[in-house]
Amino acid sequence: MNKLYLVIPCYNEEEVLSETAKRLKAKMNALIAAERISPASRIVFVDDGSQDGTWTMIEKLHASDPLFAGIHLARNRGHQNALLAGLMQVKEHADAVISLDADLQDDIDAIDEFVARHDEGFDIVYGVRRVREKDSRFKRTTAQSFYKLMRLMGAELVYNHADYRLMSRRALDGLAEFGETNLFLRGIVPLIGYPSTAVEYERNERFAGESKYPLRKMLSFALEGITSFSIKPIRMITTLGFLIFAVSLVMLGYFLSVHFAGRTVPGWTTIAISVWAIGGLQLLGIGVIGEYIGKTYLETKARPKFIVERMIGVSDHREFSREHADSKRA
Structure with missing residues (x-):
């Protein structure tokens, strides 16, 4: 037995x-x-x-x-x-x-x-x-x-x-x-x-x-699981970066064509939205990358x-x- x-x-x-x-x-x-x-x-x-x-x-x-x-x-x-x-x-x-x-x-x-x-x-x-x-x-x-x-x-x-x-x-x-x-x-x-x-x-x-296991601990547990077993969030940020870069090139061409056509109109709304959107994405990306760096730091300590x-x-x-x-x- x-x-x-x-x-x-x-x-x-x-x-x-x-x-x-x-x-x-x-x-x-x-x-x-x-x-x-x-x-x-x-x-x-x-x-x-x-x-x-x-x-x-x-x-x-x-x-x-x-x-x-x-x-x-x-x-x-x-x-x-x-x-x-x-x-x-x-x-x-x-x-x-x-x-x-x-x-x-x-x-x-x-x-x-x-x-x-x-x-x-x-x-x-x-x-x-x-x-x-x-x-x-x-x-x-x-x-x-x-x-x-x-x-x-x-x-x-x-x-x-x-x-x-x-x-x-x-x-x-x-x-x-x-x-x-x-x-x-x-x-x-x-x-x-x-x-x-x-x-x-x-x-x-x-x-x-x-x-x-209240909601706070459940969310922490989920984050632990995702970041412990996958690097896809970092790859998603990389993909998103490429997409934003591609969009920026398209917008650059658009703004240049508008400028040379003499149809430029000051648009503070567009600028404000762009700044907030890019800034938010940057902070999100830094946060996700920081999560992985923090885990690497803990692993190297081998406590x-x-x-x-x-x-x-x-x-x-x-x-x-x-x-x-x-x-x-x-």
Whole structure:
């Protein structure tokens, strides 16, 4: 039987953690009882520098049942980095890992199908939403536009897939080879290339707490994805520059012909519009190019994507902390 680990990034999730732990425990125990997964399987909560009592609750869950484990990051690093931290810390202990959000909007009954597809030999199993009827019209429209835009930009995204997926140990080893600082896992995972499939599921309403992805973060996430996986925006600016240059040559010929024909009329409106249009395009171009330069700057620094401060119950060792590691080295 395969050891299955669930990795759940958490940021200020004390409102949902008790119910989430209860539901996941029932699901994992059912799979263990059916001999679908090993009794050594784990539920791993990754605390992304929460400001509430999330880590305290994780410690209590682990103390009450070794099925639960925890990883505490030294500071808040964002959802993608927290998820990567969990995946990288457990990959040596698990045969397969499923990532999902703490609010359990992703249907955990799909886990059974995930395990079945892994047993058939698939290294990556994507959870794909069947419909988006429960989303608002605005969110549904923007989400669909995002996937279409990303494909237009050249990124290989799985349509209607977020971060609910199963990955084998081999796939996780492949993921570890990607060293970029600007993380967009939805775009990176399809690049691994091992056999993959998809499982459809229905997404539920959040049963407690508030969404950690307001519109501002969603827009930032979309920008991160576009600029991390495509240089087409820069090429679009280059194309636009050529078009404007060509138009300027045509207009130059027009203005010269009008001048020599003696039909020149002072036109402040034309000048004002031209100045504003060209100025806006220049600022836009500088902004897009600056975004890429900024990402290059961050990549060259090669700073760690996360720092694990403490782990409990992830492996056979009872507990790990930086203080304990420092004392051993001393």
